Amino acid sequence: MTDAPLxxxxxxxxxxxxxxxxxxxxxxxxxxxxxxxxxxxxFGDDRALIGGIAxxxxxxxIVLGHQKGSDTKxxxxxxxGMARPEGYRKAERLMRHAEKFGFPVLSFIDTPGAExxxxxxxxxxxxxxxxxxxxxxxxxxxxxxxxxxxxxxGGALAIxxxxxxxxxENSIYAVASPEACAAILWKDASKAAEAAQTMRIxxxxxxxxxxxxxxxxxxxxxHESPRGTIKAAGEVIARHLNDLLAQYPPGDPAAADRLIAxxxxxxxxxxxxxxV
Amino acid sequence: xxxxxEFLGRRGKFRPQPPxxxxxxxxxxxxxxxxCPSCGxxxxxxxxxxxxxxxxxxxxxxxxxxxxxxxSLTDPDSFVEWDxxxxxxxxxxxxxxxxxxxxxxxxxxxxxxxxESLVTGEALIEGRPVALAVADFDFLGASMGSVFGEKxxxxxxxxxxxxIPVLTVSASGGARMHEGLLSLMQMAKTVAxxxxxxxxxxxxxxxxxxxxxxxxxxxxxxVADIIIAEPKALIGFAGPRVIxxxxxxKLPEGFQTAEFLLDHGMIDAIVPRDVLRETLGRxxxxxxxxxxRSGART
Numbered sequence: 100m101t102d103a104p105l106x107x108x109x110x111x112x113x114x115x116x117x118x119x120x121x122x123x124x125x126x127x128x129x130x131x132x133x134x135x136x137x138x139x140x141x142f143g144d145d146r147a148l149i150g151g152i153a154x155x156x157x158x159x160x161i162v163l164g165h166q167k168g169s170d171t172k173x174x175x176x177x178x179x180g181m182a183r184p185e186g187y188r189k190a191e192r193l194m195r196h197a198e199k200f201g202f203p204v205l206s207f208i209d210t211p212g213a214e215x216x217x218x219x220x221x222x223x224x225x226x227x228x229x230x231x232x233x234x235x236x237x238x239x240x241x242x243x244x245x246x247x248x249x250x251x252x253g254g255a256l257a258i259x260x261x262x263x264x265x266x267x268e269n270s271i272y273a274v275a276s277p278e279a280c281a282a283i284l285w286k287d288a289s290k291a292a293e294a295a296q297t298m299r300i301x302x303x304x305x306x307x308x309x310x311x312x313x314x315x316x317x318x319x320x321x322h323e324s325p326r327g328t329i330k331a332a333g334e335v336i337a338r339h340l341n342d343l344l345a346q347y348p349p350g351d352p353a354a355a356d357r358l359i360a361x362x363x364x365x366x367x368x369x370x371x372x373x374x375v
Numbered sequence: 376x377x378x379x380x381e382f383l384g385r386r387g388k389f390r391p392q393p394p395x396x397x398x399x400x401x402x403x404x405x406x407x408x409x410x411c412p413s414c415g416x417x418x419x420x421x422x423x424x425x426x427x428x429x430x431x432x433x434x435x436x437x438x439x440x441x442x443x444x445x446x447s448l449t450d451p452d453s454f455v456e457w458d459x460x461x462x463x464x465x466x467x468x469x470x471x472x473x474x475x476x477x478x479x480x481x482x483x484x485x486x487x488x489x490x491e492s493l494v495t496g497e498a499l500i501e502g503r504p505v506a507l508a509v510a511d512f513d514f515l516g517a518s519m520g521s522v523f524g525e526k527x528x529x530x531x532x533x534x535x536x537x538x539i540p541v542l543t544v545s546a547s548g549g550a551r552m553h554e555g556l557l558s559l560m561q562m563a564k565t566v567a568x569x570x571x572x573x574x575x576x577x578x579x580x581x582x583x584x585x586x587x588x589x590x591x592x593x594x595x596x597x598v599a600d601i602i603i604a605e606p607k608a609l610i611g612f613a614g615p616r617v618i619x620x621x622x623x624x625k626l627p628e629g630f631q632t633a634e635f636l637l638d639h640g641m642i643d644a645i646v647p648r649d650v651l652r653e654t655l656g657r658x659x660x661x662x663x664x665x666x667x668r669s670g671a672r673t
Contacts, residue, residue, distance in 0.1 A: 213593075215613030215621055220631060223641050224612040225592035229566065233598045236567035237574075252550075253562060253593045253612075260563045274550045274559040274590075279617075284552060285472035298555045299467045308466070310556055366567050367528065369560040370521030371466035 105269075108292035110301045111277060113269040114248050115211075118322035120329055121180075122149060122164030122207040125247065128326065129333040130155045130162065136196075139188035142222060147178040147214070148186030148258070150193040155205065156337045158344075161197035163190050163258050164207030167248070180249075181214040184227035187257050191231040198239050201349040203340060206258040208246040211276060213254030228257045235260035236362065239355035241343035243336055246270040246302075247321075262362050263339040264310065266302035267332065268317045272310075273300040310369065312339070411435050427648050436605050436648055438585060441494040441511035444544055448652050449498035449507070456496040458529055463491055463522045469553040476553040483514055492517040492547075495530040497539070501656025503663065506534035509544040510591070516548030519590050523551070524561030527595065531568040534577060540659055541572060541579040545596045549589020562594035569598055576667030580658060582651075583610050583633070583642070601658065602642040604633035605651075610642075 105113075113119075126133050130153035137144040150163045165182060168174030190206075197204045213224055235242065235258070244261035250272030266272060275283075277295035282288040299305065302314040315335050318327040347358040408417045413435035423430070427447050428437040439447065445454050469476040484490055492514035498507055508527050510517035517523075527543070534541045550558040569579055581599030583592070585608035593612055596602070604610060611631040619626055629635050636642045646654050 213612065215618045217618060217622060217624060217626065217630070220611050220613070220618070221639050223597075223639065226597045226641055228593040228612070229562075229595075229597040232563055232566040232594060233570055236563060237570040252559060253590055256559055256562055260567070272556055274555055275552050280471075280552050287472065290472065294471070297467060297469050297471065298552070300555070305556055308557065310560065363567050363571065366560060366564045369557060369564055370525050371464045371554065371557055372522045372525055373462050373464055374460045375462055 105301075106292075107271075107295040107298075107301055108277075110269055110271055111291075111295050113320050113322070114271045116320070116322040117169060118325075119248050120321055120325040121169070121209060122162075122166050122247065124325060125164070125207055125329050125332065126151070126153060126162055128329045129336075130160075133162070136193060137189070139185045139192060141185070141188055143183075143185045145178075145183050145186030145189060146176055147180050147210070148182035148190055150189055152202070156340065158340075159200075159202050160340075161193050161202050161204045162207070163193060163204065164247075165210035165255075165258075167209055178214060180210045181212060182210065182254055182257075183214050183216070183219045184222040184224050187213070187224075187227035187231045190258050191227075191234045194231070194234050194238055201240060203240055203344070203349075204235075204238065204242040204261075205336060205340075206242070206244045206261065208244055208250045208255045208259055208272075209248035210251045210254050211249055212251035213257070228253050231257040232260055236366070237359055239359060240349065241340065241347060241358065242362075243339055243343070245315075245332060245336060246272050247332070251276060260362070260366065262343055262358065262365070263312050265313050265315060265332075265335060265339070266305065266311050267315050267321060267328065268302055269320055270302055271295075271300040272302075272305055273298055429648050434606065434647065436585070436607065438512060438546065440513060441489070441509040441544075444509050444584075445494065445496075445498065445507065447648070448542075448544075448655070449500055450502065453499035454496055454507070455498070456494065457533070458495060458526050459490065461491070461522050461526055461529075463520060463554075465553070466521075466557060467553070467555050469555070471553075479515070479553070487511065487513045489514050491522040491526070492519075493523040493526050495526045497533075500542070500652060500659060503656065503659040504537075504539045505659065506530045506537075506539055506541045507544070508541070510546050512546040512548075512586075515551065515553075517546050517591075518548050518551035518558070519561050519565075519594075520551035520554040520558045521561065524558075524564050527561075527565050528568040531565070531572050531579075535572045535575045538575070538577055540577060540662060541569075542582065542655065543579065543596060543599070544582045544584060545587050545591050546584045547587055547589065547591035549591060559590065562590050565595040566598055569595055573600075576665050578662045578665065580655065584608050586610070588612065588614055597641075600662075601644075603644050603646050603651075603654075604636060604642050606633060606645055606647055608633045610636055 133153040167180035414433035
């Protein structure tokens with residue numbers, strides 16, 4: 100951690116660093132009894148968005164997350180963490196599953212964005228994301244989302260409509276990739292660093308906008324201190340989860356209604372406008 | 376068709392507005408003729424207004440500005456606008472290659488006569504009250520930022536309270552980049568409001584028009600109870616150029632058209648503009664018999 104604030108583009112590079120821990124690393128270090136649950140029951144299994152059931156902090160939870168690869172071969176298998184409609188449909192299915200059994204949902208966000216592709220369009224990429232947003236907005240169990248690397252647009256938000264939104268210090272969360280933003284607004288993708296700066300995509304800036312509840316410091320950039328970063332993240336997640344479970348005890352229908360109402364207010368109040 | 380006759384009787388009431396699509400031939404009130412971008416035919420502009428801006432020869436549906444759409448769908452003089460006072464800000468001090476967002480907003484407002492890209496309000500359609508939210512593609516590509524989200528959610532909340540259906544008419548390039556993550560979060564905000572509307576047993580009908588992409592297609596527009604598209608409208612998640620660049624594949628014929636979406640099971644129906652109002656009116660009658668589930672969350 101340096102004293103001077105890093106420029107946005109430096110954060111982008113850290114957030115995308117290939118050696119940064121991915122969701123399966125978090126699952127390995129922070130949970131026990133993990134069983135991966137595959138498939139959307141409709142078309143296929145997306146290896147870019149994984150899900151499963153595990154014990155976290157003595158409690159059964161459903162875990163979701165975008166999985167990037169650590170090398171080219173794994174990245175191709177994981178589609179670089181870009182989920183297809185099957186991934187979002189699996190996530191949505193597992194959210195309903197969590198609700199059915201009263202398990203909290205922990206989601207780990209790390210994606211450049213949802214996959215742009217012919218097959219993804221044919222199988223309803225937009226609808227799959229929208230349905231996931233809808234289910235998560237109304238879910239009767241506590242949800243925590245942690246951005247561990249790249250929070251890329253709608254493909255990230257699809258598993259991010261949570262009661263607590265956390266970010267690692269060197270993660271980013273953006274409406275579009277800086278490259279895409281530069282290509283559209285500057286007509287020049289090489290202006291990505293400038294775009295990254297003006298888009299306010301760093302964890303600290305987003306916390307200042309009230310969009311993020313807590314920024315988790317990395318002892319050193321996560322690719323240099325993976326275990327330390329994961330441990331720090333685990334402690335913060337546990338604290339927020341305990342807090343949510345104390346406020347909204349599982350199995351109490353009135354508490355579930357309050358939880359959904361409080362999540363509604365959270366998102367309802369996001370925006371900047373004037374009333375003249 | 377009484378609806379159509381009524382509409383024909385009101386011809387020429389459209390406000391003079393700049394074209395809804397820069398690719399299309401300029402349409403200003405003085406222009407006698409408009410060239411159809413699809414068949415290339417020259418159409419007498421007054422005739423085009425009479426046909427609800429559908430080419431009489433090839434049935435190409437020209438894009439409509441928000442107020443043209445409202446005029447074409449609602450009963451005469453029934454539209455009452457909501458939340459005109461909600462105006463955009465520049466929360467990020469966003470500056471891109473062509474200047475600041477605040478300046479861009481001011482210029483766009485001047486050019487389009489609108490303060491934002493979404494017009495909301497209530498109106499009667501075939502005599503039935505409805506909450507309307509209509510996107511204006513001429514305003515920064517009808518991108519969804521804070522004001523779009525806020526006006527839409529207010530409209531949905533009022534509709535839920537008064538138990539009147541919601542009709543959204545979308546055309547959009549997606550989330551507005553100039554407001555950063557605040558824009559992305561409007562996807563969650565609008566969908567959350569529709570979740571409540573659904574629990575109240577009040578229907579949402581979405582009309583997707585050309586072009587409809589990104590954050591709008593991936594949020595409120597596709598969780599509607601009924602999804603209708605206009606013929607040949609381009610609808611998708613990622614834009615065709617992006618897909619072509621990334622996949623290096625040739626896109627199939629008719630990719631992302633309304634007809635393509637219908638074939639793939641993504642929308643309920645394609646409804647041509649000349650029977651749209653009548654179709655919506657029929658749906659509103661049918662849904663007026665809705666019985667909310669007992670114990671439904673509101």
